[in-house]
Amino acid sequence: MSLQEELQGPPPAKLIVEHVSKWFRQKRHNVHALDDVSLEVAEGEFIVIVGPSGCGKSTLLDIIAGLEKPDKGQVMADNQPVLHPGRHRLVMFQESALFPWLNAFGNVMFGLKLKPGLRNSERREVAKFFLHLVGLEKFMQANVHELSGGMKQRVALARALAPNPRVLLMDEPFAALDAMTREQLYGDIQRIWEKRRKTIIFVTHNVREAACLADRVVIMSPTPGRIREVFKIALSRPRDFNSIEIAQHASKLTAALKEHGAIAAATSS
Amino acid sequence: MRRTLLAILFFVALVAIWAALVRAQIWSPILLPAPEQVGEYILHALKDGTLLSAASVTLRRLLLGYAIGLAIGLPLGLLTASSKFIEDTIGVLALGLQTLPSVCWVPLALLWFGQTESAMLFVVIMGTVWSVVIATDTGVRTIPPIYARAARTMGSNPLHKWVYVILPASLPFLVSGMKQGWAFAWRSLMAAEIYVTILTGFGLGHLLHYGRELNAMDQVIAIMLVIVFIGLLADKILFSPWERFLHRRWGTGRT
Numbered sequence: 001m002s003l004q005e006e007l008q009g010p011p012p013a014k015l016i017v018e019h020v021s022k023w024f025r026q027k028r029h030n031v032h033a034l035d036d037v038s039l040e041v042a043e044g045e046f047i048v049i050v051g052p053s054g055c056g057k058s059t060l061l062d063i064i065a066g067l068e069k070p071d072k073g074q075v076m077a078d079n080q081p082v083l084h085p086g087r088h089r090l091v092m093f094q095e096s097a098l099f100p101w102l103n104a105f106g107n108v109m110f111g112l113k114l115k116p117g118l119r120n121s122e123r124r125e126v127a128k129f130f131l132h133l134v135g136l137e138k139f140m141q142a143n144v145h146e147l148s149g150g151m152k153q154r155v156a157l158a159r160a161l162a163p164n165p166r167v168l169l170m171d172e173p174f175a176a177l178d179a180m181t182r183e184q185l186y187g188d189i190q191r192i193w194e195k196r197r198k199t200i201i202f203v204t205h206n207v208r209e210a211a212c213l214a215d216r217v218v219i220m221s222p223t224p225g226r227i228r229e230v231f232k233i234a235l236s237r238p239r240d241f242n243s244i245e246i247a248q249h250a251s252k253l254t255a256a257l258k259e260h261g262a263i264a265a266a267t268s269s
Numbered sequence: 270m271r272r273t274l275l276a277i278l279f280f281v282a283l284v285a286i287w288a289a290l291v292r293a294q295i296w297s298p299i300l301l302p303a304p305e306q307v308g309e310y311i312l313h314a315l316k317d318g319t320l321l322s323a324a325s326v327t328l329r330r331l332l333l334g335y336a337i338g339l340a341i342g343l344p345l346g347l348l349t350a351s352s353k354f355i356e357d358t359i360g361v362l363a364l365g366l367q368t369l370p371s372v373c374w375v376p377l378a379l380l381w382f383g384q385t386e387s388a389m390l391f392v393v394i395m396g397t398v399w400s401v402v403i404a405t406d407t408g409v410r411t412i413p414p415i416y417a418r419a420a421r422t423m424g425s426n427p428l429h430k431w432v433y434v435i436l437p438a439s440l441p442f443l444v445s446g447m448k449q450g451w452a453f454a455w456r457s458l459m460a461a462e463i464y465v466t467i468l469t470g471f472g473l474g475h476l477l478h479y480g481r482e483l484n485a486m487d488q489v490i491a492i493m494l495v496i497v498f499i500g501l502l503a504d505k506i507l508f509s510p511w512e513r514f515l516h517r518r519w520g521t522g523r524t
Contacts, residue, residue: 065422087424097419100519101437110433111423145520163423 015041015064015167015199019073022059022225032224033059034070039218039227044197048214050207050253056225057203061169064201065091077167087115090165094172096152098144104131104155105140111163130158133192150181154188161196170202174209183241186212190238207257211249212241219253221260228260302487310491319476324495327458327472334390335454338397339447345398346405346446347431356406363402371396371457375464384467389458396457397450404446408439441519444511451507455500 022034033056041047049057062068064075066085075082077089090111098107108127112118118126131137134154139147147155153173160168174182190213193200204210210217217231231253235245284304290296291303314320349360374395375388382388412435420434436443462474473492480488515521 067418067421085421085424087422089422091419091422093415093419095415097413097415099416099419099434099438101440103518110420114424114429143518143520145518159423 014043014078015039015201016076017041017060017064017073018076020060020063020070020075021072022056022063022068022070034063035224035226036073037225037227038073041199041201044199046193046200046202046213046215047218048202048204048210048216049218049220050204050210050257051220051225052205052222052257054225055220055222057220058171059225060220061091061171061201061203064167065089065169067091087111087163088165089167089169090160090163091169091171092153092156092160092173094175096144096149096156098152098155098159100144102144103140104136104142104144104147107144107155108159108162111159115163126162127158130162131155133161133195134158134188148181149177150185153177153185157189157192161192161198165198167199167201170200172204173202175204175206182209186241187238189213194237207253208241208246208250210253211246212239217253219256219260221257229256231256299484299486302490306487307491307494310485310487311495314476314488314491319471320495323471323473323476324499326470327462327474328499330386330389330393330470330472331454331458334393334458335397335451337390338394338450338454339401341394342398342401342446342450343405343443346402347409347435349402350406350409359402360406363399363406366395367399367403370460371453372460372464374457375461378461379465384465386467386469388465389461389467392461393454393458396453400453401446401450404442404449405439408442408446409435411442412438440511441515441521444508444515448504448508451503452500455496459496 017037017039020034020037021032024031024033037056037060039047049060051057059068063070064077064082066075066082066089082089098104099110102110105127108131109123112123112126115123128137128140131140134157136151136154136158139151139155142151144152144155156173174185177185186209202210202213211233214231214233217233218227219229219231220226221228231249233249235249239246288304291298291301311320345359345363348355349363350356371392374392378388378391382391416434416438417430420430425434458472459474459477462472463478466475466478473496477489477492480486480492
């Protein structure tokens, strides 16, 4: 594969979650984390999963990533069942999970080095390209502890994008950031997604974030984790986090969450 | 520069207090020799070669024993951290044996190996291994699991994960474990050398021992100083570069 092809990347993946159920065995009782969850994701679609904590959204993400195995059902990525983690589906975690023993550049190189079929000089080019894309070309040699929270998540994004995964799985990646940094990253992630279409599954409990980023928002409720409703957000991009349309969609999502008992309604609490 | 100057001043002051105490003649000069006497002994022993040959005998035993101790301890520590069965067996054994002062191994070592280099080595290894095992084990256990998860999603297989994630992630603990192992190796070897005469090599511990037998306190104190000096030197050469690297990368400690 030439460097040019590498930088453009293969087409994004189609993803099918088929009747997935999952239990976690605990000392006292078993927790029913996911109950018969099915979801179809089109190529290059931006899906946001919203739900309160304990609704199994992170578990669902782990199952799609291949980090957890479902007890029932399966996940198909490009018509192949997902059996274990692989670099076609990269995960961006809530904490950056950057490796403190490597600098920013080394972190982005980590995944690239595990990708066969590239010369090392090409890997370095790719890593530089993605650090540039997230606006951190000046911080390539920086140690992880020297970066701010937002910069860390940008490096994590570059690290996840660099090996050219077909699916990007994001587990509340901006939850730990301050509001200003977060809004900036909403802009960045939309810009990058426009440029490099990926199938993205993004987990959050922030409805506004969901309305701002998603093509479709999936609403989940807890105990057991179920998909309750799917909303299409048909707004043009790039979207402004503070626009009225986003706020309107967000309040619809909030209403739906309340209706499904996903968050306690004012009267019942 | 200022820091170096202050440090030098501190040590000069220490020696001055020592000299003043000797002048005051509170204790007999046999019990507390003057600094210049000790210095004289060191110069003398350096000239006739006893000090250098003793130091090299001791250091050879130390380095060899330490290297073997690390070679056994590191992998064992990785194993105890990754398998419940090994944790419950070897792990418990290591925890128990770590509390055993390694001098306690001397009688057994003498019976098993006789008055040989092997006996010395055995005691040093026993002093080193267990603390290295425990430090490595702790290091691996304190790694946030998210590192391994992130690596797995990027296509890291178990072997790759151990070499490129678990080991570097536990480096801060490994280095402090290695440092502790080094300190234990020193203690064990000195104890062994003071207790046991070995015909194949005359180490610093033996010099110390004979100093006591000859009532030559200048020799005893001189050897003690040499041991302290070697310890400091080893710390600066073997461990300081690693620690500086760790502090820089992890952003820990003062810079």
